[in-house]
Amino acid sequence: MDSQADHPKLEIFFFPYILGGHLIPMIDLARLFSSHGVKATIVTTPHNVLLFQNPILRDQQLGHAISFVTLNFPAEEFGLPNGCENELTTTNGDMFTKLFMAAMKLQDPLRKLLSETKPKPDCLVSDRLYPWTANVTDGLGIPRIVFDGSGCFSHCVEESLRVYAPHERVVSETEAFVVPGLPNKIELKRSMLPDYVKSQNVFSHFLNEALEGEINSDGVVVNSFYELEQAYADFFQKEMKRKTWHVGPVSLNNRSIIDKVERGIKTSIDEYSCLSWLDSREPNSVLYISFGSMPRITSAQLLEIAHGLEASDHPFIWVIGRILDYSSKDKQQVEMALLPVGFEERISKSQRGLIIRGWAPQLLILEHPAVGGYMNHCGWNSIIEGVTAGVPMITWPFSSEQFYNERFILNIIKVGVSMGNEHWVPLKELPRVTIKSDKVASVVNRLMGSEETEVVQMRKTAAEFRDKAMQAFQEGGSSYNNVDAFIQELKSRRKVQNGHL
Incomplete structure (x- = not known):
């Protein structure tokens, strides 16, 4: 033998x-x-x-x-x-x-x-x-x-x-076109395409x-x-x-709490404090917000998000990574994390929100029953982890293939609503304020507070995909x-x- x-x-x-x-x-x-x-x-x-x-x-x-x-x-x-x-x-x-x-x-x-x-x-x-x-x-x-x-x-x-190359046959950045040859009808705009697709x-x-x-x-x-x-x-x-x-x-494959916490960079919050805060919330009431590890949001856009969240009046956990400010004279990207005056004090006192600067125990947060929505940048890791948790999403793509992934969420599996950003952001270009606070509040209210048939169906579909993933x-x-x-x-x-x- x-x-x-x-x-x-x-x-x-x-x-x-x-x-x-x-x-x-x-x-x-x-x-x-x-x-x-x-x-x-x-x-x-x-x-x-x-x-x-x-x-x-x-x-x-x-x-x-x-x-x-x-x-x-x-x-x-x-x-x-x-x-x-x-x-x-x-x-x-x-x-x-x-x-x-x-x-x-x-x-x-x-x-x-x-x-x-x-x-x-x-x-x-x-x-x-x-x-x-x-x-x-x-x-x-x-x-x-x-x-x-x-x-x-x-x-x-x-x-x-x-x-x-259907994007070469449209006359403007904002004209929609159909992506040919796919199993479903998928529409994009030139403004959503990476610069390396539009030109060599x-x-x-x-x-x-x-x-x-x-x-x-x-x-x-x-x-x-x-x-x-x-x-x-x-x-x-x-x-x-x-x-x-x-x-x-x-x-x-991460089955224990410690495995879900220790996935790379050390988390910026004690996982038990985070879970304790979530335990005090009603099921499906909390919006989780994270735009991944690559900074694509200016401090000005950060302010609009903060005002919109406050106006929406829904509880939230917001992971604020490194925000880049391009305003200095030498155009160096400087880390900033500016929030409206008194914002953190107000949400802390009212227990409305939890702000995490740096790295968060994302898997633990997403799978908690209190979390009922996930605002993200449509990176694939975020999408697949959101799907696995059975959480409907608010899509806000910025770069890479994220606008394609947004179409997957909105048009194929139908478990999300769009924040409405239509502009792909290169690494070396100044990101703009593309979404105002009133739009942020409106979209958050739609997903988190609406009982309209479409949103109810999204929650049902998201739960079905969670079960299929398991x-x-x-x-x-x-x-x-x-x-x-x-x-x-x-x-x-x-x-x-x-x-x-």
């Missing part, structure tokens, strides 16, 4: 992009696969290891085979401070460019690591923003799987825009490389579940020819089975390579 040594545990290397919106779900993904019996090795920087060492240690204590290996991040070479790769202050245009260039320098250290690993890993799961990993894995004969930080829907929209720039060429890398990969792992975007999962696989495994929502992730569900199918395919590939046919 063959010994265990003859058949070592399947090993997958996970190589996340360095920023939190990519790093957090990839860590969840690695932990998920290790819970299915895989040896999971996470390749990241020493600074990022510090952010996740506690949950990984807990997994190891449960007997899961999961660990880190580190690659030194060349920050100083590009004039960046050490440990900058997960600091929110690096997300202005110039710093982001330097960060991006520094990340490209990880290619040779990764090649050295993989070539020296014996036996070689069965697979590398690489973030989509590392298309150059294809050169590394091809040379070493290691299968490469792309981890997609968004759902299939946004990539189907991207493909249609690339192939048909450096990032356009990079994304073309990423697309080429995805096409030539051995498949794509998606943080979504099949029942959420069935038509677009099929379109992505059949029409766009991507081999795909939907394995999410990966955030559901079922997909549990043993026997579609995502659970996809994880096992992925593992079995790698095992079969190993047998073929070892000549055990």
Whole structure:
């Protein structure tokens, strides 16, 4: 009989992009696969290891085979401070460019690591923003799987825009057009499109490389579940020819309170204080507001949001990240977090609201019964976590593929209302005040205080998708089975390579 040594545990290397919106779900993904019996090795920087060492240690204590290996991040070479790769202050245009260039320098250290690993890993799961990993894995004969930080829907929209270019046939930025060839009628405006879609720039060429890398990969792992975007999962696989495994929502791998709290950057509020505040609220009465880790809101827009929330008279938890002010003479982006005079004192005294500056225990907040709405920027992590919690949303996209994701929420799964922003914001451009306080109050009141049929239906639909997400992730569900199918395919590939046919 063959010994265990003859058949070592399947090993997958996970190589996340360095920023939190990519790093957090990839860590969840690695932990998920290790819970299915895989040896999971996470390749990241020493600074990022510090952010996740506690949950990984807990997994190891449960007997899961999961660990880190580190690659030194060349920050100083590009004039960046050490440990900058997960600091929110690096997300202005110039710093982001330097960060991006520094990340490209990880290619040779990764090649050295993989070539020296014996036996070689069965697979590398690489973030989509590392298309150059294809050169590394091809040379070493290691299968490469792309981890997609968004759902299939946004990539189907991207493909249609690339192939048909309907935005080139409209005469103004505000004229609506239909995105051709998709299973549903989807309308956008030129003003909602990224600058790298409307005209070719450096990032356009990079994304073309990423697309080429995805096409030539051995498949794509998606943080979504099949029942959420069935038509677009099929379109992505059949029409766009991507081999795909939907394995999410990966955030559901965080089952304990401590796991939900310790997901990256340390939270800025004690989780028990936050939960205690929520416990005192009626079911579905609290609006949760968070626009992610990338600052896209000016201090002037912040004031409009504050006035609108106060006028709406609904309880809220508002996560205020780093707000950028562009008013200084030298045009440097300065951190600001200005609120109306007396605003915090009034909401604190009345217990109307809770303000969190920095990082929040988002999973704990969203799943609390008191939370009945979620205002967010339509990043995929926010969407999938909101869907998993069964919470209807107020959509306020700013950049990246967020306007595509907004259409998914509004037109496909129909669990949200739009704040009405129609202007994509580049990193290097001054964000404008696009939404006034009266509009903020009106939209909040509609979602949180209205009993109109459409809003009631949204709540029902959101709850149904929450249940479907749970079922997909549990043993026997579609995502659970996809994880096992992925593992079995790698095992079969190993047998073929070892000549055990």
